[in-house]
Amino acid sequence: MDVTTIELDQVLRQGGYRATSPRRIVWDALRRAAGHVTVEELAAEVGDEVDLASIYRALAVFEELGLARMSRLGDGDAGRWEPAHPDEHFHLVCTECGDVDHHIGSLVAQIRDHLDEGHGFQTDNVELVVNGRCRRCRS
Amino acid sequence: MDVTTIELDQVLRQGGYRATSPRRIVWDALRRAAGHVTVEELAAEVGDEVDLASIYRALAVFEELGLARMSRLGDGDAGRWEPAHPDEHFHLVCTECGDVDHHIGSLVAQIRDHLDEGHGFQTDNVELVVNGRCRRCRS
DNA sequence: TTGGGTGCAAACTCTTTGCAGCGTT
DNA sequence: AACGCTGCAAAGAGTTTGCACCCAA
Numbered sequence: 001m002d003v004t005t006i007e008l009d010q011v012l013r014q015g016g017y018r019a020t021s022p023r024r025i026v027w028d029a030l031r032r033a034a035g036h037v038t039v040e041e042l043a044a045e046v047g048d049e050v051d052l053a054s055i056y057r058a059l060a061v062f063e064e065l066g067l068a069r070m071s072r073l074g075d076g077d078a079g080r081w082e083p084a085h086p087d088e089h090f091h092l093v094c095t096e097c098g099d100v101d102h103h104i105g106s107l108v109a110q111i112r113d114h115l116d117e118g119h120g121f122q123t124d125n126v127e128l129v130v131n132g133r134c135r136r137c138r139s
Numbered sequence: 140m141d142v143t144t145i146e147l148d149q150v151l152r153q154g155g156y157r158a159t160s161p162r163r164i165v166w167d168a169l170r171r172a173a174g175h176v177t178v179e180e181l182a183a184e185v186g187d188e189v190d191l192a193s194i195y196r197a198l199a200v201f202e203e204l205g206l207a208r209m210s211r212l213g214d215g216d217a218g219r220w221e222p223a224h225p226d227e228h229f230h231l232v233c234t235e236c237g238d239v240d241h242h243i244g245s246l247v248a249q250i251r252d253h254l255d256e257g258h259g260f261q262t263d264n265v266e267l268v269v270n271g272r273c274r275r276c277r278s
Numbered sequence: 279t280t281g282g283g284t285g286c287a288a289a290c291t292c293t294t295t296g297c298a299g300c301g302t303t
Numbered sequence: 304a305a306c307g308c309t310g311c312a313a314a315g316a317g318t319t320t321g322c323a324c325c326c327a328a
Contacts, residue, residue, distance in 0.1 A: 013328090017282085017283090018282060018283065018326085018327055018328075019327075019328095020282090020283060020284080020326080020327070021284095021326095022283080022284070022285095023283090038317095039317080039318085040317085050284090050285090051284070051285045051286070052285095052318090053284080053285070053286080053287095053318085053319075053320085054283080054284055054285070056317095056318065056319075057283080057284085057319090072211055075209060075218075076292095076293075076294090076316095078316080078317060078318095079317085079318090092254070092258075092260055095263060101260075103258075105253075107249075107250060107253065110246075110249075111246060111267075111269065114244075114246065115231070115269065115271075119231075119242075119274065120273070120274030120277065121231055121240075121269070121271055121272070121273055121274065122271045122272045122277055123269055123270070123271040124234060124270045124271040124272070125269070125270040125271070126267070126268075126269050126270075127266075127267070127268040127269070127270070128250075128265070128266070128267050128268075129265075129266040129267075130250065130254065130260070130262055130264070130265050130266070131262070131263045131264040131265075131266070132254075132260055132261045132262040132263040132264070133260070133261045133263070134259075134260055135258065135259035135260065138259065138261055152303090156307085156308090157301085157302050157303070157306095157307060157308065158302075158303095159301080159302070159307090159308060159309080160301090160309095161308080161309070161310095162308090177292095178292080178293085179292090189309090189310090190309070190310045190311070191293090191310095192293085192294075192295085192309085192310070192311080192312095193308080193309060193310070195292095195293065195294075196294090196308080196309085215291095215317095215318075215319090217291080217292060217293095218292085218293090
């Protein structure tokens with residue numbers, strides 16, 4: 001699923017929300033970003049076109065519609081946003097160089113299956129953040 | 140490893156920190172708690188014996204010494220603390236009843252191995268939070 | 279036309295920090 | 304005696320909210 005700006009309007013309306021200019025602008029900025037952007041970075045990207053409060057509100061709507069996703073990659077870090085990826089994925093955070101690697105694999109599906117079968121737990125959402133040292137920094 | 144109050148003093152000193160009364164009180168409260176306590180809850184537990192700022196500072200020291208661990212179980216939630224568990228573990232959070240289940244298993248070790256062998260990533264810390272519906276709420 | 283959405287500013291929560299005095303080493 | 308730690312109060316970051324106006328449906 002690649003939600004373009006045009007499709008965004010439909011998804012919003014189907015969810016009972018209005019298709020507005022600020023939401024389109026925030027969505028475009030989020031897609032344009034390489035991922036893992038803070039709200040502040042998004043604000044810088046959209047300049048003064050959209051108010052900070054409206055960015056927060058837009059992202060909350062996107063999250064509810066399953067369009068976007070927030071993670072906290074460090075202890076006291078601010079929330080970082082990215083378009084929701086259809087494939088389950090998780091984040092490798094290098095504590096040395098700060099690099100964040102997107103990792104798509106079967107691990108999340110394995111976790112889901114394991115919990116469903118063994119524990120009767122119906123998984124909605126898996127938040128997996130792995131801290132460590134990446135290959136380059138391992139020396 | 141079960142770090143009692145008496146052992147705490149040793150661990151602190153070995154780490155280059157002083158063994159003080161506020162740290163002992165916070166540590167005892169953390170161990171007495173069922174786990175997953177917020178700083179505010181700890182503050183209520185210790186009454187006015189220890190200042191809020193000192194609780195934060197004590198927990199930061201415990202984390203550095205590997206004695207305690209913080210997780211964020213929900214999107215906008217405050218940090219929740221627990222004594223560090225020797226076995227790798229993760230959290231199952233039921234979005235229906237709010238119950239948090241500690242889950243100890245081989246999953247975290249599997250993740251560690253997978254990343255080390257396949258990607259050269261040396262894992263320090265795995266933060267895994269699974270949201271969903273527990274067996275009871277599944278109806 | 280109507281009510282959901284927006285900008286603006288103020289408030290709020292969680293957490294950190296500066297500083298003078300206290301207590302561990 | 305020295306200096307790390309504490310309480311207190313104030314500041315700071317990130318995020319939310321109240322309200323009047325605006326605009327999508």
